[in-house]
Amino acid sequence: TKRIGILTSGGDCAGLNATIRAVALRARHGYGWTTVGLRSGTLGLLERPVEAVELDPDRLDAALARQGGTFLGSTNRGDPFAFPMPDGSKKDRSGEMVAGLKGLALDGLIGVGGDGSLDILRRLLAPSKVPFIGVPKTIDNDVANTERAIGYSTAVAVATEALDRLHPTGASHERVMVLEVMGRDAGHIAIAAGIAGAADVVLIPEVPWHLKVVVAHIDALRAAGRTSALVVVAEAAGQSDDPAEPDSDAPAHGVGDWLARRLSKATGAEARATVLGHVQRGAMPTAEDRLLAATFGVRAVDLLAEGKADRMVAWWNRQVIDVPLAKVVGRSRTVDKDGALVRTARALGICLGDKA
Ligand code: F6P
16 A cells, blocks of 8 residues: 655645545545645655644545645745755755655655646655656646646636625726736736626736726726726736836836826826735635646546656646646746637727737
């Protein structure tokens, strides 16, 4: 019988607990294996002894599948190969982590993480010879070679609900309501929630936008009799340094507040910004995220049973597949600026800030 480990690494999101539960259930009931939950992500591998708990799937409450966060904890304080020390220096602590991992005598490890965490885990595991399978999770949905990462559906649902709530208050006060959503480098949450929540403007880093185009759009709406407007801006939309965008002095951080102030000044309308932040991460997982967690968790264990390693489970064309981790790490899947969602947004009259 085998003993496999599972850890969650990087930013939390909804659906992690459901993933852990699915792994433990599949390991026990599919193969008679034991699952060990490693606490505190990769950072936990520096503890001595490494904190690990045996997960009895029959005692894991089914309610876990409904809970946000990760009961194993998820901490990552930077790169183990250049670990930030209290004195400000950097130290390679990967050897200590590998030693911690070896001490657990695992026959395989499943790591739930985003692009950065999966890359780190893969490099850490390589010298240990412990087979490693990755499961993609991030509300940003930017992991390469998978159409879906765990947590994204929930983040979109939360952002959509926020728009549903901003609409009546914006309409009551005749205001421009700006919603800043997460997405460190990509606009997936913004474009999806913007369409689902019937926004008037969606600004994403993938489409270089111009303040004057947004202003003209809001002015046109007002001229046509609309008294309020909903604007969604991805947190990364301010980072654009595209030279084709002369009027972007948008800050890398706090783009929502900046935009509300600028729109108010330029249109004369009252504007307010809401920064949604971590509310998008801590929610109860949607049905879709729970399904993804279940199918990914089961498939990850099956891959270890098939003797596979260095692969990631992925969602592609309505199927669960697996892809080499080498094809995932170091690249990120941003919004296709000519893709279906962007075309849909344009077809609905949503302004993306690039053309009137
Ligand atoms: O990658 C997930 C994410 O939530 C991003 O959307 C966001 O930019 C970042 O993490 C926030 O990180 P932290 O929780 O460290 O503030």
